[in-house]
Amino acid sequence: MTGQLDVIREANLGIIALNRPEAINALNLEMIDGITRALEQWADDEEIRLVLFEGRGPRGFCSGGDVRAVRQAVLDGNAEEADTFFAAEYRMNGIIARYPKPLVALTHGIVMGGGIGIAGHCAFRFTTSEARFAMPEAAIGFTCDVGVNFILSKAPVHRALTFAMTGVPVGAADALALGLTDCAIDPARRDAVRAGIAAAAGAARIDAALGALMQAEMAPVGEAALCAAADRHAGLDWTDEAAIIGTAGLEPQLAQLALRSPTSLIAIAESHHAARRLSHIGAVLAADxxxxxxxxxxxxxxxxxxxxxxxKDQKPAWRPNSLAGVDRSSIRAVVGAA
Structure with missing residues (x-):
């Protein structure tokens, strides 16, 4: 247990609780390394049969990686520190995605960026019905990373790109439709669901116990609004600036496209299409x-x-400031796009 990460054993259950609520549990390198150590130790521990991820504090499960610290390292001329952070985070994502024991995510509130990189790769994913999911990296000149393209590749491409490129927060209905979670629960049932997860750790058939819990606890979620907007523009060319801007003017859900980093938009589109051609999470994370x-x-x-x-002035000066000015060849070279 550290000040920012609680690692707890309860009989056959291992618990990893993100405990940095003042930052909505934003992941720093210490937390990432702690998660990796716990998972590696428990993988060979016969007493631990199931591992649960949760987040402390009322505001959310995890707001993503601590990109402010990463930015400062780059500005200080220590870009290698940024490389170290991303390498450690993506290694953790890979361990979660390929873990030999059942991993369960119980998320609430804000679930963004690196938070999806943890929860989205778990085998069993519960979220409260008021949760908000997002990959907002296009707003900060970055890309949809942490292996999320591997998850989104199972959704229709126009829905996946709408979510990744707009970066807008979506509710549980969209998260379910996009394959980011498996079961939306009533927030008032969160403690009861957690107790059910703990009980499943001692069940003869853990998978069956968790499946039954999901079936019993699924709550109404309403319309998947972002996916519905994406469906209305399924043929949109995501690398055509005029098409993007024109569509953004018609759909409130897509309006953020015109404000995003052009470099990010191209990076997200190219990396997503490349991920759809890759057969395993390791290759997607390597490209990330x-x-x-x-x-x-x-x-x-x-x-x-x-x-x-x-x-926080919300007025970035993008360079280049148009899709036409983006060096697509350099992006395609690193993601392995044809």
């Missing part, structure tokens, strides 16, 4: 790391984090 190393050294990353998270 190559792309992260490129993008964190480009001007839009430092500028985007400044505008959104540091100065």
């Amino acid at each position: 790391l190559r792309l992260a190393r490129l993008l964190c050294r480009l001007p839009d990353f430092a500028e985007g984090v400044r505008a959104v998270l540091v100065d």
